[in-house]
Amino acid sequence: MSAPSLPRIAFHAPLKPVDHPIPSGDRQMARLILRALEATGPVEVASSLRVYDGSGDAALQAHLQAAAGAERERLLSLYAAAPERRPSLWLSYHVYYKAPDLIGPHIARSLGIPYVVVEATRARKRLTGPWAAFAAAAEAAIEAADLVLCVSARDRQAVEAYGPPGQRVAMLAPFLDLPPTPEPNTADRRAPGSPPRLLTVAMMRPGDKLASYRLLAESLGIVAAHPWALDIVGDGPAAAEVSALFAPFGPRVRLLGASASADLAGHYRAADLLVWPGLNEAFGMVYLEAQAHGLPVLAIDNAGTGTVIRDGVGGRLTGPMPQDFAAALAQLLADLPALRSLGRTARAYVEAHHGLTAAAARLRGLLTALPKQVPA
Template identity: 90%
Template sequence: MNAQSLPRIAFHAPLKPVDHPVPSGDRQMARLILRALEATGPVEVASSLRVYDGTGDAALQARLTAAAGGERERLLSLYAAAPERRPSLWLSYHVYYKAPDLIGPHIARSLGIPYVVVEATRARKRLTGPWSAFAAAAEAAIESADLVLCVSARDRQAVEAYGPPGQRVAMLPPFLDLPASVERTGPDSPPRLLTVAMMRPGDKLASYRLLAESLGILADQPWTLDIVGDGPAAAEVSALFAPFGPRVTLHGACAPTDLAGRYRAADLLVWPGLNEAFGMVYLEAQAHGLPVLAVDNAGTGTVIRDGVGGRLTGPAPQDFAAVLAGLLADSSALRSLGRTARAYVEAHHGLPAAAERLRHLLTALTRQVPA
């Protein structure tokens, strides 16, 4: 495949731009998609405007809509003045009712180029209520896409159920840039548990609560827990784990280089992951040979295969505690899961495979749509 056949791509992440100062799975995935696209052909971050309303604020939605209109005008003027920067394809990452794409569809129509969405979440029930305007914009953007790439089977089902006839839909499994493989000796005595997650109200806090309740059931068993994370619910999280005393250490936010050391030093990542879209932390841990334990749902099941690199449980604290107790008591099972974890991620979730899949899908799409 020669360079002339590769599309010039404009990239946008409305929910969390790649240069956003707060680390998260969304920002990391946006950066990884950008790297995969760079292996596909020339790519440019078209806009760093964050279009996100987390509370259903009509005034904020109006301001963001106006700002997006200004971005559309800026980009069309730019492409008219500098034709060499004109994209032949627009790709947006993570479009849903709280973070619609208010830029890409308009630019794609104006330039007559394909429009692609990676990770589209359809939520038609939000067409009424405080997010109605943003939900309508998200639905319209997803429906207009020439190609929708889904990261989970759950999202694909909704996209295909409500999408227009003939819309191209495909899977793009979550992926990461694999770290160097390390030889693990573990597990320690007592086993070292690790949690890595943002501290936010809602599902994140509910996951922390489930974890604390599960560990309370196992208070008489040997273990220690390190928690890496920060956020607006930090005080609540601290209170949940205060009864465990020095067995639990909260480290706050952690730089990626330091986090790699945490993965290597731990024996098991424990994070329930209630309603996770997929959870990059599970891939990161497994890539370091660290087995993982999570609640079974459509998101966690996207990146964890039960019995291969990790275990999946039911949603009750008793379910989580029962599987955790079995792993704490069986060091050979932990070692076995760790050995298969790295191999599983290499085979199914590596950056090179994702880049090649994007190359194939996007070049095929641009060839089918006239310039």
């Protein structure tokens, strides 16, 4: 039996294009999906248009609708003039009410090709209010998908509950390109008497991120009598608020600013524990990165963090209150040898469940199984 033919894929990330100048978990995941697709077959970034409204601005939504319309016309003209670039499948990453896919469904329908969404979040309560138009567009795009790949069980439940009959829905675990096997942690060579070093890597922006910083600061206040020091890597529009939250801790907390992705490995290797509550995280790429470098993690237990953290293997998951987080932190700080052991199991867990190679193989199987042609 001959191997299934490989689709020519058009890729689009409405929320955070792969060439966006500001690093984030969304951009990193978009780039990783693109790499996984490259192992599946020919792939091209069809559009770098960012379709994102973070504030519920009707004028901005109208502007982006018009920009997307122009992109649709450009692409259809391109494919007509250059048939060799015509895709046989369209895949969009991360579609939700603030970042609907205004391009992919139209192109797929016009060309009669399958349309696939990776990470779809349905939020029907947003069909009224300032994001109503974008929410309707996101719902329509997700319903139009021939295949929806979910990164968390929470998203899958909503997709299956509201999706059209017969829609294909499957899981695609978050993944990363594994770094080399970690060398012994630099924390093991720290001067005797040095406090355990905690690490936070997160953007500083209003909303859930700032709420996580608040919870972390309150938790650290509860364990202030314990020895610890914290490095915070990150920057953003809420940097002043974050600085104020941790100012009472004085030199125990160092605000290091943003860091290039290539430099993060050094921070992971120098720390004993990654501490980040992760309130309402879709999953949290930082947790995978830390565990891949042999650094255990501590987070609030929710549908997103539980997707990439196995409690008691590569880290700990706690209840949602600062007291819960603080109690788990105090327990981990009291047994550093056990903490090191937790880091070693973290690496093994990520290798087994969240590697790029396995994700590429799963994508290949799912995409090549799709019908080559769907009704236009």
